[in-house]
Amino acid sequence: MKAVVYHGNKDIRYVTDWPEPEPRPGEVKLKVGYASICATDIEEWQFGPRFVAMTPNPITGKKAPLVLGHEVGGKVVKLGQGVTGLTVGDRVAVNDIINCHTCFWCRRGEYSACPNLAVMGFSADGGLAEYLAWPADHCIKLPASISDEESSIVEPAAVAVHAARRARPEFGERAAVIGCGTVGLLTVQTLKAAGARVFAVDVRQSSLELAQKLGADTTIDAGKEDAGAALRKLTDGIGPDIVVETAGVAQTPIQAIQWVRRRGRVVLVGIYAARPNFDFLDIVDGEKTVIGSLAANPQDFTGAVELMAAGKVNAKPLVSARIPLERTIVDGFERMLKPQKDVYRILVGSGSVSGGR
């Protein structure tokens, strides 16, 4: 079958002879509707391998070369032995994270902290292919109100739900979201749904306009004004209760800590390549809480599906382009690499899994 395969740093290949997967017991075979390309895929391609398994992953036993793609929606076309709860023809979104279920954290239900976790597209074959085999209990059945296009965005939406949950928002709290890319815009909507007043910060006018459309109460162009001062002004000189950092550039995590109110909570979601100099007194003085947020838990996926089905999280404007698998590298990865890229998610695949096989 056709697939996009990660071999190593700056080495991804489109192939037509990748073996078609067969579902093992407990797994289903999915026909991929769409898989979206994530900034993490670009990072792995350009600067990795950081997440891609170069030695066999302890859970999956798999290592590179691996099919990329961890944001996936598709249709069940075959059931492995013992699968219940799903039938052929079901449309599903995929929870891309597999846990060991034996470690200290898994036994506490803190799955995203599992040190052994395996991620689709990094330690198991992913969805940038025609077919995919995946544990049935990691497939979330989709209501008709979630389109095939949106189904691959359930994964970043779950990342946003996880990040928002980590902040433990309360009704009427004031939250700033730094970075209005895909995860940032999904976080804005999730925090709104949780009852917070949300300020969106970015340097791209188009992203700020979209943030406003998607429900941000106020947008701040950090390229044009002092965003820290603007946030203080919006919060009676106090600062937001919550700052979620999704931009992942050198200065933004530091700004998140500086801008949050004394005793406020900062959630860091970005994957940070830079190693900035940081004064830890910024945390101590003001008793600020800095929280990391990685990936998502099963309840974040079901939460994301509920929010999308209810129209509280709108992922449709985040679909920037749809391209066939053959064009993934040229029209997907290379386009995402451009500094002036004005894309959120590029969807790869043939889509239209809604009809018959």
Ligand SMILES: [Zn+2]
């Ligand atoms: Zn991703």
Ligand SMILES: [Zn+2]
């Ligand atoms: Zn574990």
